[in-house]
Amino acid sequence: MTNYAGYMGRVLEIDLSLRREREYPWTDRDRELYIGGKAMASKIMYDNFTGREDPFGPENIIVIATGPVTGTFAPSSNRFDISTLSPLTGITTSSNCGGDFGFYLKKAGIDALVIRGQSSKPVWVEIDNGQVFYHEAATLWGLKTGDTQAGLKKELTDLHGPKGRYGMVTIGPAGENRVLYAAVTSGERAAGRGGTGAVFGSKNLKAIVASGSHEIRLYDREKAMEHHKQWTAALKAHPLTGSQLPRLGTAGLVSTMQLRGQLATRNFSAGRFDGFEKVSGEALAEEENITNSGCLSCPIRCSRTVEVEGQKVKGPELETLGLFGPNLLNDNLKLVCRWNRELDELGMDSISCAGTIAWAMEASEKGLWNNGLEFGQVEGISQLLDDIAHRRGVGDELAQGSKRLSEKYGGKDFAIQSKGMELSAYEPRRAVGQGLGYAVANRGGCHLNGGYLVVLEGLGLSIDQQTPKAKADFCMLMQDLMESISACGHCLFTSYAVFPRFLISKPNSPVTRFVNFIIPHIGWVIRLLNKCPGIAHLNLPLIPYTYELRYAVGLSMNIGKFLKIGERSYNVERAVNARFGVSAEKDKLPRRLTNVLQDPNDPSSRVPLEQMKRIYYKARGWGENGLPDAKKLRKLGIE
Amino acid sequence: MMVTVKLFGLLRLDSGVKQLELEAATVRELYPKLLEALHNAQPNSSLTLKDLKACAVAVNECPAKPGARLQDGDIVYLIPPIAGG
Numbered sequence: 001m002t003n004y005a006g007y008m009g010r011v012l013e014i015d016l017s018l019r020r021e022r023e024y025p026w027t028d029r030d031r032e033l034y035i036g037g038k039a040m041a042s043k044i045m046y047d048n049f050t051g052r053e054d055p056f057g058p059e060n061i062i063v064i065a066t067g068p069v070t071g072t073f074a075p076s077s078n079r080f081d082i083s084t085l086s087p088l089t090g091i092t093t094s095s096n097c098g099g100d101f102g103f104y105l106k107k108a109g110i111d112a113l114v115i116r117g118q119s120s121k122p123v124w125v126e127i128d129n130g131q132v133f134y135h136e137a138a139t140l141w142g143l144k145t146g147d148t149q150a151g152l153k154k155e156l157t158d159l160h161g162p163k164g165r166y167g168m169v170t171i172g173p174a175g176e177n178r179v180l181y182a183a184v185t186s187g188e189r190a191a192g193r194g195g196t197g198a199v200f201g202s203k204n205l206k207a208i209v210a211s212g213s214h215e216i217r218l219y220d221r222e223k224a225m226e227h228h229k230q231w232t233a234a235l236k237a238h239p240l241t242g243s244q245l246p247r248l249g250t251a252g253l254v255s256t257m258q259l260r261g262q263l264a265t266r267n268f269s270a271g272r273f274d275g276f277e278k279v280s281g282e283a284l285a286e287e288e289n290i291t292n293s294g295c296l297s298c299p300i301r302c303s304r305t306v307e308v309e310g311q312k313v314k315g316p317e318l319e320t321l322g323l324f325g326p327n328l329l330n331d332n333l334k335l336v337c338r339w340n341r342e343l344d345e346l347g348m349d350s351i352s353c354a355g356t357i358a359w360a361m362e363a364s365e366k367g368l369w370n371n372g373l374e375f376g377q378v379e380g381i382s383q384l385l386d387d388i389a390h391r392r393g394v395g396d397e398l399a400q401g402s403k404r405l406s407e408k409y410g411g412k413d414f415a416i417q418s419k420g421m422e423l424s425a426y427e428p429r430r431a432v433g434q435g436l437g438y439a440v441a442n443r444g445g446c447h448l449n450g451g452y453l454v455v456l457e458g459l460g461l462s463i464d465q466q467t468p469k470a471k472a473d474f475c476m477l478m479q480d481l482m483e484s485i486s487a488c489g490h491c492l493f494t495s496y497a498v499f500p501r502f503l504i505s506k507p508n509s510p511v512t513r514f515v516n517f518i519i520p521h522i523g524w525v526i527r528l529l530n531k532c533p534g535i536a537h538l539n540l541p542l543i544p545y546t547y548e549l550r551y552a553v554g555l556s557m558n559i560g561k562f563l564k565i566g567e568r569s570y571n572v573e574r575a576v577n578a579r580f581g582v583s584a585e586k587d588k589l590p591r592r593l594t595n596v597l598q599d600p601n602d603p604s605s606r607v608p609l610e611q612m613k614r615i616y617y618k619a620r621g622w623g624e625n626g627l628p629d630a631k632k633l634r635k636l637g638i639e
Numbered sequence: 640m641m642v643t644v645k646l647f648g649l650l651r652l653d654s655g656v657k658q659l660e661l662e663a664a665t666v667r668e669l670y671p672k673l674l675e676a677l678h679n680a681q682p683n684s685s686l687t688l689k690d691l692k693a694c695a696v697a698v699n700e701c702p703a704k705p706g707a708r709l710q711d712g713d714i715v716y717l718i719p720p721i722a723g724g
Contacts (some may be wrong), residue, residue, distance in 0.1 A: 164720075248721075252721055255648065257720055259702060282647055459721065504720045507695070
């Protein structure tokens with residue numbers, strides 16, 4: 001139970017071994033400290049993991065958590081998080097998804113699921129108005145994600161008639177076969193990173209379906225609805241969330257990244273690709289894009305709809321375009337659209353999959369592993385994806401990710417991963433703050449969990465891409481902010497509208513130039529804000545999340561408290577990972593990015609990681625070992 | 640100097656123009672000529688000189704400033720402000 005609105009007041013623990021459920025203890029005090037989503041999941045993992053768990057063992061847990069605004073119809077609020085112990089990295093992973101499962105889970109009367117144990121045979125779990133039913137999944141096992149969802153709809157129609165409305169999470173063959181970067185799919189959206197799908201597979205869990213008729217209550221309906229209206233209008237009026245993302249999607253970044261030298265090319269050996277125009281967002285819009293679409297209650301609608309083999313399907317995001325395009329020396333857009341579809345159907349993370357293939361191509365070129373793969377050689381990739389998902393031949397090896405393969409065959413210097421997770425499409429030698437983020441990110445080489453500093457380093461603002469100054473401080477700030485936004489259930493893309501419009505649309509104005517100049521000099525302000533959150537005891541119209549929590553949920557909130565929630569979340573996640581061996585030594589990048597210059601004539605074109613890491617740990621209040629101590633955890637209310 | 644101007648982002652989607660040939664000695668000199676050409680392509684366009692000047696510019700894929708001198712055969716890239724991924 002809860003006294004707060006927005007929440008359903010129930011966290012349900014499901015033991016698949018025993019096919020039994022119980023209430024997981026989660027109090028209003030926990031809600032105040034962690035809000036929900038990823039932050040909540042991290043705390044649950046902190047309370048459950050000792051550091052000895054096996055990702056594929058019954059002792060591993062999967063936490064599927066919504067935020068209090070999920071389903072309230074606040075703009076871009078329909079997110080949910082899947083967290084677990086990652087088989088790819090051996091530490092925790094969290095994957096945020098825009099599918100409609102979160103909404104229906106709340107309609108079922110539940111805020112979050114904690115799933116443990118291991119079913120003895122394939123199962124799908126139905127949660128209807130808070131009641132749990134276990135169904136045999138023998139007929140669904142082996143099916144791709146689209147067919148699985150169609151099969152589930154048929155079974156549900158047979159069980160309950162045709163009128164039901166459901167949210168689903170499912171896995172495809174990759175999850176069943178424990179591909180280490182298998183994804184979980186909800187509709188056409190994926191919780192992609194870290195191998196959540198493989199953990200589902202190890203538990204013989206094919207799918208979860210949620211439905212119900214519970215009301216998602218708002219604390220002050222009138223004020224909340226008015227706030228939603230104003231916020232939606234602001235998102236629509238902003239050049240990024242109102243124009244660029246709806247019309248070009250994330251793919252629109254390809255051209256700017258090319259210009260900035262940030263477009264990962266040929267397994268991150270370069271930052272520019274001669275054929276970039278053919279795989280750009282513009283080409284996607286002009287040649288392939290039928291329309292744009294979006295998640296439930298999202299006015300941004302950044303998703304592309306393209307046609308693949310006569311079917312209208314979700315188009316590729318920037319990461320898939322970049323990593324299956326320039327990073328493999330491929331300029332065939334139609335093929336990327338097709339592979340994107342196949343990856344979704346097989347249930348695999350496109351980032352880790354492409355990163356592993358790029359590594360294998362280079363390993364083959366260097367004579368380390370004779371696997372038949374070659375940069376620019378795109379015939380056979382479709383078959384290769386199928387082989388990875390079904391763990392056949394070379395595909396069986398590629399299913400392990402680039403870190404394990406480089407340990408086996410050599411070539412660690414160009415295995416573009418951090419903590420075992422492959423990096424996304426931003427080449428960090430031309431965005432050194434992003435490089436720091438990749439290295440220190442709790443879940444491994446992730447652009448978002450790393451703070452997404454590239455948005456300040458050329459994609460949005462234009463601060464000096466090469467200077468390490470203040471990057472550590474802003475990395476911390478952005479990580480904390482994104483943690484808090486995610487914990488609420490909001491999409492991170494709403495945060496782009498936090499930048500005043502003129503900073504984006506007038507990059508050459510004196511004010512914008514001053515902002516770009518001054519940011520590298522104000523790291524101390526961020527540290528001060530972090531140490532004394534009381535000075536941010538205010539709310540700003542540009543940061544709508546605090547108002548949302550007040551009006552929709554009834555939580556007393558201000559910017560200082562909001563950032564502190566993010567900091568708490570980041571620290572608790574770090575503390576769990578410390579039990580699995582994470583420390584400063586693991587916060588690293590492949591040698592190619594730290595020791596090899598992208599431009600041999602520019603000595604600054606590498607990531608000065610060690611220099612930034614020291615400042616980052618200091619700003620976080622961590623020791624030189626890169627970890628929070630007991631005092632820090634107590635100060636944040638974690639212990 | 641005769642140069643090829645390539646447009647990106649919403650500038651390209653709105654104008655329907657992918658690239659065009661123009662004569663200019665510097666990037667700065669290019670702006671009014673480009674504006675005129677784009678208005679000819681889309682007479683109802685609300686594009687202004689300020690919009691063009693807000694774009695990131697590259698000459699032969701190297702970032703360039705408005706004063707950058709152009710050579711015959713150069714390729715000038717104009718990319719409007721953009722973010723998010």
